[in-house]
Amino acid sequence: MRAMSAWPPAAAGPAVRAARGGLSGRRVQALVIGLVLLVSTAASTLALGLLVDSNSPFDHAFAAQRGSEVTATAQASTARLAATAHLPGVTAAAGPFPETTVTADVPVTPPPGVSGPPGGGIFQTQLTLVGRSSPGGPVDDLTLEAGHWPTQPDQAVMADVRGPGEHLGAQITVTGAPGSPHLTIVGFASSITQTAQAWVLPSEVAALRAPGAPGVSQMLYRFSSAATGRQVGADLASVRAALPPGSLLGAESYLTVKLQDTSSIAPWVPFIVAFGVIGLVMSALIVANVVSGAVVAGTRRIGVLKSIGFSPGQVVASYVIQVAVPAFLGCLIGVVAGNLLSVPLLGQTAQVYGVGALAVPVWVDVAVPLVMLGLAGAAAVLLALRAGRMSAVQAIATGRAPRPKHGYAAHRVLGRGAWARLPRAVTIGLAGPFARPTRTAITLAAILFGVIAVTFGAGLGTSLNRVYNDLSHSSAEPVQVFIPGAPGQNGGGGNLAKAAPGPGPGPAAPSLAAQERAVQAALRAQPGTRHYVAESDDNIRVLGLSDHVSLVGFGGDASWTGYALISGHWYSGGDQADVNTGFLTQTGAKVGDSYTLTSGAHHLTIRIAGEIFDPSGGNAEIIASQSALAMLDPGLAPDQYDVALTPGTDAQAYADAVGAKATRPTPTPAAPRSSSSSSAWSRR
Amino acid sequence: MDTLVRLTDVSKTYDSDGAPALARVTMDVSQGESLAVMGPSGSGKSTLLNLIAGLDRPSRGEVTVGGERVDKLSETGLARFRRRQIGMIFQFFNLLDDMTVLDNVLLPAQLAGMPTARARARADELLAALRIGSHGDAYPARLSGGERQRVAIARALVNRPALLLADEPTGALDSATGEEIGELLLDLNSSGQTLILVTHNPALAARYARRVIEIVDGRVASDAATGARR
Secondary structure, eight states: OTGGGGOSOTTSOHHHHHHHHHHHHOHHHHHHHHHHHHHHHHHHHHHHHHHHHHHHHHHHHHHHTTOOSEEEEEOSOHHHHHHGGGSTTEEEEEEEEEEEEEEEEEEEOOOTTOOOSTTOEEEEEEEEEEEOSOSOOSSSOOEEEEEOOOOSTTEEEEESSOOTTOOTTOEEEESSSTTOOEEEEEEEEEOTTOOOSEEEOGGGHHHHSOTTOOOEEEEEEEESOOSSHHHHHHHHHHHHHHSOTTOEEEEEEHHHHHHHHHTTTTTTHHHHHHHHHHHHHHHHHHHHHHHHHHHHHTHHHHHHHHHTTOOHHHHHHHHHHHHHHHHHHHHHHHHHHHHHHHHHHHHHHHHHHTOSOOOOOHHHHHHHHHHHHHHHHHHHHHHHHHHHHSOHHHHHHHHHSOOTTTTHHHHHHHTSGGGGGSOHHHHHHHHGGGGSHHHHHHHHHHHHHHHHHHHHHHHHHHHHHHHHHHHHTTTTOOEEEEOTTOTTTTOSSEEEEEEOOOSSOOOOOOOHHHHHHHHHHHHHHSTTEEEEEEEEEEEEOOTTOSSOEEEEEESSOOTTSOOOEEEEOOOOSTTEEEEEHHHHHHHOOOTTOEEEEEETTEEEEEEEEEEEOOOGGGOEEEEEEHHHHHTTOTTOOOOEEEEEEOTTOOHHHHHHHHHHHSSSOEEEEOOOOOOGGGSTTOOO | OOEEEEEEEEEEOSSTTSOOSEEEEEEEEETTOEEEEEOSTTSSHHHHHHHHHTSSOOSEEEEEETTEEGGGOOHHHHHHHHHHHEEEEOTTOOOOTTSOHHHHHHHHHHHTTOOHHHHHHHHHHHHHHTTOGGGTTSOGGGSOHHHHHHHHHHHHHTTOOSEEEEESTTTTSOHHHHHHHHHHHHHHHHTTOEEEEEOSOHHHHHHHOSEEEEEETTEEEEEEEOOOOO
16 A cells, blocks of 8 residues: 555646545455456457458458359350350459369378378369469459469369379379370469369360260359349349350359358357457446446545535546556456467468468457447446536435435335335345446346356357257267278268279278178167168269268168258158258258259259258258269268167167177267368368 | 625525425624534534535525635536635544545645645645644544544645634544544634534534524524633
């Protein structure tokens, strides 16, 4: 206390000296104000910084590359397609560029210390391949990240999301095309709207098309109005109308790509923002409450100050300083804490966007503490003004007891009838809050928001647990038996399909069919088996969608496997399929619609029976019978068996027993289905 | 002697339908006078003092102090008036417990814009005269009742006010300490300080005031000189 007497200097204003006295006399109050502002400022800085940074990298790159607002795939003449560049509303266009989807093999050598097939393996992947003579253009001005643009027919530039085995000079084999031509990777380029996974010279595309694949072209557009999905839809409608009916095979909005790009942080940003807003409101209420408490507790003091000559303005100044000092310190430390907390989170975001480093924008660092200080200041000013306007006599009297008449009615009511049976001490306590109704209301509001925050947090935890259960299917199918070496085991955009020729002979692996027979026999023989079904997984490219589509095929009734249906029903029959929300978003289709998928020379028309809950890393996903999906992807084969157990069966013991009976398969208790974007083998 | 305080037909009503705390009071107080206002509890004597100090406003009538119409002043004007004209002593001292004795005494001087060195010198002089000079750095909570009232008197006098108002200044003190405070007030008056003292103690009024007004039910019941020594 003695040390504080040295500040402020004797020459400082009386309001400052009175504020200093108030601060030193009410340290706990000052500490609470400071802590409330600290936490609120930190949370708000973090939330706002993440919100801004989750959008800005895409927007900056999109502007710099003059990104394609609509990427259309159509089967029409070059002249008809070129004419669409002059449609009303089209501000820029590029193309037509010849396009096809190809299956490619990339040789892979496992890194040192990582087990793999002897001599390495082959990474099999599907690519949307576009023919362009140069990376530049009025739309989708590609950024060449490494190497050079193709100068001869057997060269390719790959999208800069490097899959296994993809490096400058690597040779990939296009397996579906006649003669299985080879392409040498000569460069890597990035397209913000992911218009292709590989580019070659336009003259090369025809030679890379699989037999029977349609001769389609890609057109890239920018429009005068394309800020919303509705506007993009209208723009697309004008393009569709200008082309022969049915020739527009697919089109993708940049908004969809943006949504996918921001999806890594999008799910939790709303929660952080919600917490930030709740924190903001709570801090305002708590500050108002604490300040009102300070004013009420200090009302007698205000009366004394006025009696010795303080003007209302000086009283207000004194109390605002009393709040502003801890609030300022709280905001200052809070903004630093918010920036520190954002480092790991923004680091992850920067990695997703490949933009180097992200930081909380300077304007956020300035705006958030100013707003928080403003809130605290406003609460202080309003209450101090009210107190400052009281006469000194009234202030001194009010400081000793609540103002007369406040709460009288409550006291009267609580003193009569059934209430009178309660102990008097209780009824006095119950009536007490009515003596200061405003303060009681603020306290109630703060408690309300606190309860909301707790409920929100607890509910979020419960929801995430439910999401985990729905995604892992751990309740419905507690055991999954994987078949090593089967296609689809890598879970990503490609498969480690086969061993490359090795230097010497190795032990002969049983065929996939033999493994399947062994698994089925083991499952039939094992007590505790309730249901089982073969599951086939693959990721393929289809025309009109920038990212791959996940296929999940079942070899029998799989309605029990635990997929949560958002709408519609489980598929039945070979022409029906269930799809995830990502599929509906990217294609614009609805439950009940029929949709035709084209991959290479293969087509499949499905009727969408239901929408399932499976984010699948933002990718489209189709669940149908294996036989139906094989029409689109002939290589689709079972890679695992999903098993439901009879009640009381121990999943781990069951998995161990099945593992002992089946020679090669590796049964495991169910774990969350990994999304393709989390796989090291994924391709965007 | 010049008139320092003039109340003309002053009434104060707290509740619109209640009885007035003061009813049509008219009185003058001259410069250098020592006046005791007496009456039973709730008679209106503290209300009278508050109206003169500008701590409250009359419901009707005029209050003039040092030629200034107090009832017409704004809140800021009243604050300025109190700084320059009024020194006030309360029954329960009303010191700021979070400030030292010296800071309590200095605060009105700083409000009045007195230069720092002069204010400090004046505060030291008062604390010494009131025999609490050694307590300058102490906080009021550590002082006895009598010492606190001395601090309150020092604070009231630091700006050399034209009028010193004392509301039951000995009411919270034991009789010996109360007598000391009474002697102090008497000394101040002897040196020319105008004093209005509210008390319900007739002996105190008779001993330390030269004139006594008695208020009953908000009205001046009597106004008489005493034989108090000067």
